[in-house]
Amino acid sequence: MAKALVAYFSASGVTEKLAKNLAGAIGADIFEIVPEQIYTDADLNWQDPNSRSSVEMKDRSCRPAISSKVENMAQYDVIFVGFPVWWYREPSIIDTFAEGYDFSGKTIVPFATSGSSGIGESGMNIGNLAKDAHVFEGRRFAAGASAEELKAWAEEYL
Numbered sequence: 001m002a003k004a005l006v007a008y009f010s011a012s013g014v015t016e017k018l019a020k021n022l023a024g025a026i027g028a029d030i031f032e033i034v035p036e037q038i039y040t041d042a043d044l045n046w047q048d049p050n051s052r053s054s055v056e057m058k059d060r061s062c063r064p065a066i067s068s069k070v071e072n073m074a075q076y077d078v079i080f081v082g083f084p085v086w087w088y089r090e091p092s093i094i095d096t097f098a099e100g101y102d103f104s105g106k107t108i109v110p111f112a113t114s115g116s117s118g119i120g121e122s123g124m125n126i127g128n129l130a131k132d133a134h135v136f137e138g139r140r141f142a143a144g145a146s147a148e149e150l151k152a153w154a155e156e157y158l
């Protein structure tokens with residue numbers, strides 16, 4: 001059986017709930033991607049073109065720093081990477097994560113929450129950064145997705 005990690009970033013708790021449900025349902029380890037500089041409400045204001053998130057998402061090379069590392073990434077076969085959809089794709093901090101490890105030979109499966117948008121090109125973007133990993137398109141879930149639904153989806157990759 002593949003050894004799995006659920007790694008997630010969540011600015012306001014919605015993705016965190018899903019990530020915990022998923023990890024519990026499949027017996028995976030869990031890792032929170034915590035920004036070195038936490039996003040404030042003002043940072044998250046997408047209606048302000050000068051807010052931190054707006055500025056970061058306009059710059060494809062932006063790589064917000066993460067406060068800690070996964071210990072011994074080598075032990076995992078499958079990494080589920082969870083995040084909120086920001087501007088129709090993965091937040092820039094997920095790009096930092098994708099570039100931060102040797103994922104060669106591993107499977108990466110993105111999952112996301114959002115107001116309504118799909119997961120977009122997030123999987124392709126992550127695949128361009130996580131060299132030699134097998135990165136799937138992934139899936140966007142509703143905020144209230146059940147542990148059963150998450151498990152049934154995740155088992156295809158384990």
Ligand SMILES: Cc1cc2nc3c(=O)[nH]c(=O)nc-3n(C[C@H](O)[C@H](O)[C@H](O)COP(=O)(O)O)c2cc1C
Nearest residue numbers: 010011012013014015084086087088114115116117
């Ligand atoms: C900066 C920013 C950009 C967002 N962009 C989108 C978007 O493009 N499409 C969408 O449906 N929701 C968008 N949302 C809403 C979030 O994806 C949604 O609220 C998500 O469930 C939050 O997850 P979290 O609590 O784990 O951070 C955006 C939210 C923020 C803060």
